[in-house]
Amino acid sequence: MSAAKNINITLKIWRQKNAKAKGQIETYKLDNVSTASSFLEMLDQLNEQLINSKKEPVAFDHDCREGICGMCSLYINGRAHGPDTGTTTCQLHMRKFNDGDTIYIEPWRSKAFPVVKDLVVDRSAFDRIQQAGGFVSVNTSGRTIDANATPVPKHDADRAFEAAACIGCGACVATCKNGSAMLFVGAKVSQYALLPQGKVEATQRVLNMVRQMDEEGFGNCTNTGACEVECPKGISLENIARMNREYLKASII
């Protein structure tokens, strides 16, 4: 481990009062940032500095700070979740930056994710896609069959888990030149399509989720694969292919 040191940086941050206001990039100097700090701890430090000089702090989304809740976002130096791969913004650490660096921080940019304030965007479109069909229609009585009554091949269970590892952060959409949500939707469709429990209503599910996705204003997939590169959870493009197959199958039946 390289020992932690302090660096001085310049930040260029998107500031926007609210959804209707026009935004602009503002410049801030921040000194003595420990390289052991996380990126969001660096923003905390900036906000403390702003508050202490009676200026308004920068609004950004975050919660668990361990890379699983999917609440943090941020376009950092032109990349979703910053320069590291397989990493959410909250897991990015300042040791990836150097003394004297200028860092650009913007919100997710997508028609379907309107800016709420500064770096905060509205991703409720994802919730609505899930509500359209991202579930198995089983009541919560607990009176189902025994959990081991239907064996699931380990390979399928593992693939389903990998798809289900999606944290719904929206990096795929933000990074896609078309603003497509197909990696997100493909992952959810795949999780259920791979499991026997999800197969019963597979046809309706994929049709409903894709319909909602289109209604929300997300773009189409042109197979550039940027989403897979920037996905902090390494969700595979195969999930889009699987969704396309499921969709085709559902459309023919």
Added chain:
Amino acid sequence: MKLDSKIPEGSISEKWTNHKNHLKLVAPNNRPKIDVIVVGTGLAGASAAASLGEMGYNVKAFCFQDSPRRAHSIAAQGGINAAKNYQNDGDSTYRLFYDTIKGGDYRAREANVHRLAEVSANIIDQCVAQGVPFARDYGGMLDNRSFGGTQVQRTFYAAGQTGQQLLLGAYSALSRQIGVGNVEMFNRHEMLDLVKVDGKARGIIARNLVTGELERHSAHAVIIASGGYGNVYFLSTNAMGSNVTAGWKVHKRGALFANPCFVQIHPTCIPVHGVNQSKLTLMSESLRNSGRIWVPKKKEDAEAIRAGKLKPTQLKEEDRDYFLERRYPAFGNLVPRDVASRAAKERCDEGHGIEANDTNEGVYLDFSTEIQTKGRQAAYSQGNHNPSAEEVTKLGKKWLEEKYGNLFAMYEKITDENPYETPMKIYPAVHYTMGGVWVDYNLQSTIPGCFVAGEANFSDHGANRLGASALMQGLADGYFVLPYTVSNYLADEIRTGKISTDSPEFAEAENSVKEAIDKFLSNNGTKSVDHFHKRLGLIMWNKVGMARNEKGLKEAIEEIAALKEEFYKDVYVPGSSDELNPELEKALRVADFIDLGQLMAMDALQRKESCGGHFREEYQDSEGETLRDDENFAFVGAWEYMGYDISKEVLNKEELKYEFIKIAARNYK
């Protein structure tokens, strides 16, 4: 106040079944006329909202995050317990019940815990039916592992992301109900007060966090499932937004707050790196299945390691002290969390800590033994009976990656060290709170119509929660308990009709919230909210943390009361009330944390015994183990709010009776 726990009569294994059979029901045609509010969308809240929506009630669910899927249950790593006995290693409902009571150091209610153990198996069935992708073996059957405080394998898991998968399962059930209109979802909304009409919970005041608008929402019952209060320590493994506000507002409106001093300090977290640290990260307890915890035997070795002159991998086997295996041979590295945490603290206090930070606090979690064992097994199963050392190591690492890959990756991102090559550095951190709003067997607080579920209540874990039991409790409460007990309450509400929000009670509650907000925004102080939160956290960690004593607790009470005065006088909150204002949100939460912190210290002071996570230095045996006082302290301590001055709160006691388990000293040796 007389506390009636409403524990049903009968033998322990019949109580819940009999109780359910006699609870009142609400007919399907009446359910859409009844409104229910659910605050919080973690495992307990999401499962409750989904289940009640599915039954046909008119449900309104609230979360402060931008989506219900982000609630902090999502960060639970290791697993969920269930008495399935799929591994054929002697597990049963009784064993899970017994382990949980014992693990909680005999400070939980028998009847509640037995119910939890009974419904545990249904949770797994339910989740599998919902498409939760649990880990499976090559036969397609569900896999299990062990957690602390047990001698069976009853923990179901999905890599190190079990909480995520379970929450997404509950979220999918919730989404289904939102989609059909049975549940109305309010994202980015925070409950800031409970409204009582004629003594009953009748609604809440919620702030729309985007527009700042204060909203009145009425209902026939209110369910609080807002999680735990670990963030009172500032640094914890909780999410940044996790808070006690919903629970505390209910407390201020008359609900008792039980056992606030019962806090779980989790043994395996990544140590603190510096002053700007915002939170701590857990390394799952499941790692203790494979990792061995040690510190150098000699202090000079520990010093050399801290100075960077010696690497842990260079230290010979005989120079390492595997202190958990040494002190607790029967359970070894899998002793309960409170025991493991105290043992780590004891070693570090003695000067054997290995972390090169201000406190030198840290111990190793070492996977090298497991790499060899599993590597050899893997080689053997591939038909290679004479594997080379490199082959064994390679296969062993591969095995580890499959089991714990995401945890190892998470560790490396934070520390910049590779745990496959060098042992993890870990230290205890605040993780879970066993205390919470007092509830009876029906999960109803002392306010009629106000129910509390999951970590927000106090009910099932006594003085220490066993690993992989929080997920179990959250889903048990939401899926399998509240639908019955809330319906029983609502059966008397079918003639009530819609509850108006134009009443003086709603106006009074809204005004009090508005006043609190206006006071902060016009305060014009000089220090940030975080400044006060960090100071509170330091008092709590140093004096109401892993080891407590009378002197420190008395000091903490004074210091927190003084901090409260200073906070209201000198806090600076920028921005306005009619916009997204995270600083204002924090100020409102920290105000409640300060009150709660003082109450925690008071509760720890009155409890003159050591039990579970509550360790009073005055009460320990010659080997440093907890000394319980069953004669005087076998009770739930439930506090009653008496106004602004927290020191005036009144303690009520619910006696704990052990009818089915013989109360005994906890022994993991």
